[in-house]
Amino acid sequence: MIKQRRIWSWLVIGFAIALQFFWSLGASAAVTDYLQEQKFLTNVWQIVNRSYVDADFNHQNWYKVRRQFVNRKFNSHDDTYQAIREMLATLDDPFTRLLEPDKFKSMQTSTAGALTGVGLQIAVDEPKNNVIVIAPIEGSPADAAGLRSRDRIVGIDNIPTKGLSLDECATRMRGEIGSEVKLTIERPLADDKGFEKFDVVIKRDRIAVTPIIAKLNQEDNHKVGYIRLNQFNGNAATDMEKTIKKFEAEGADRYVLDLRGNPGGLFDAGLEIARMWIPEGTVVYTVDRHGVQESFEAKGSAITTDPLVVLTDGGSASASEILAGALQETNRAQLVGTKTYGKGLIQSLYELEDGAGLAVTIAKYETPLHHNIHKRGIIPNVEVALTEPITRKQLGTKEDPQYVAALSVLDGTYKKNVIAKS
Template structure:
């Protein structure tokens, strides 16, 4: 009887010790980090477009990474990065709290920084300038589309992700950042530039009336990004240009890296009376479609300018206008990003971007890694913002010629 009581007492003590360890601060912190890893795994498991997870056992990876000792949040983030890297798909990624906040600010339409749109060239790995924002500190400093950013505050950009590079260039208004720049297409002299950050209102639209052709005023609208205010800003631009008597439009999507899917759909509806805008396809092969429904703001002839940095939501819009015969595409083949990400908020302020679907144009063209070929292919060397719309802008001039010819022919008939 005494032996039995002894062993029962030992078991109770062991149970109490295990409970104490489980609820101790160290174990509790470990459990929170482990849960963050598990939540990231679950989000990918539930919604990632490729249900083979890059032809690997996703459950087995879960068990493998859960064996890690995750003593702090940064170790957990690095482990999640490593787990997501096994998918070999760069658009599914973890956004640390500052990166996540910056993304929210960017899509909301304002930020504090230097005013650069950037991208990593998939072939060279270089951090490239897509375009400086009009009136931004970067534009004032002379940075141009097609420039390579070699270093940010002395840090080699080849060691940075796209989000990390963007985060380093953003910061409090009035502070400075140092950039090492050279043209990507030529081995020219490297420039060292100190830029003072400013608060930047990210209106994605620039619009003006071009009356260089007598009696045929053409409205020019440049859309830089599909942020939350894109559709309203394009609406305002069309209304203003209509009042000025425009007879045709040029919609410039060159160097537009995309943005919010819904913003792309809303902008397409401004130009289309009806018709499909885009099809989306999830991992089960289930299709959904978004359409226009009779609310086009203008029926005037339209030319759309695109190039190799026209991507994502920009390609959705370009494909919708091309397939519905609403506009003629002019320029160069687009980037070819046909994947859609959903953004999930994680505990502690981080975010997780997960590729959940692919999109197809109204005619069911899958353009991922293929791009959209314009109706009129016009090669164009990189030009600065001040050269847009000038004789140096060959794509713009081609669009002008096509629109004026169409208007003249329509009047003649």
């Protein structure tokens, strides 16, 4: 009987030791996971700390912000993502944001020249924080549905967009090819007299982003190279060079460069394309957090010096504004159309260890005459508004009033409304 009790005692002790061992293993794993999540958040914090454009971090102590978020309880990687989103939100900069692995991959695919979805470039219209369309992508489902620059997206599948981030809106609009999404749109009425509200159902598809659509138009005694640049993606500079050289060989003697509805893209692509048109001078300045300016110059490698007019509108943003501002302020071209969008910030993308990405605003840019156009836009030399919307097929034809005005500017017959640079 005593021997039996001893056996049971040893069994109980052994079971307790085993429990303690496995509990220790679990606790150790939990601690390890927690430390890994802390490290992940700290890595994001450090990237922002060393590269963000605003050295004051939106008037807050960035070290205190780190302490506030790094000591949270992280039960999962999603908890860490949420903490990072909240931490970045304190910067009050919608362009500095976390991109989860699928979103980061989608962005990389987009800048490479293809993506899946409805084909909209969107932004937040401050200060009311409305989600607006910068421009639909040429030939995309959204383009076919008739969506326009400056349309407000107020609902996605009956879910209000108020309070959603840009990435959340983009995620809701993405989906399988052939599936449908319902967008609730508010469209500004003429003379800013309110909005027209309507729903549109769009079928998602694979979207090939063709950066350039071009044609050589015979206009009286001149051959006009009409080049519509839709996006500054990875193919844009190469395609632009080929197009200009082709038109030069075919006898083009003047050009119309159409940046309407071009939401921007890669900074380097904008810089390369500017150098194809500008023989000499500064293309753009960038200003970092310390106020240090870096200038990017033309290299004397312009492909043509033929007369040039650039078409702009409210959908011309970011890299489009770098190019338009450079061409205008070096007196290489006149701008015709309406004021540009006004995004003068530059982001850099960082890949994180789990495949996610971090977009960080690292600098602002200034035009050759040191104008900061962020939230201001660029005013064209000749302002010509479209009183009625036109189709894609009408762009660059005599049914396109802004293109017709550009031809008149090239001929010197348009009564110029030259905007004073201030």
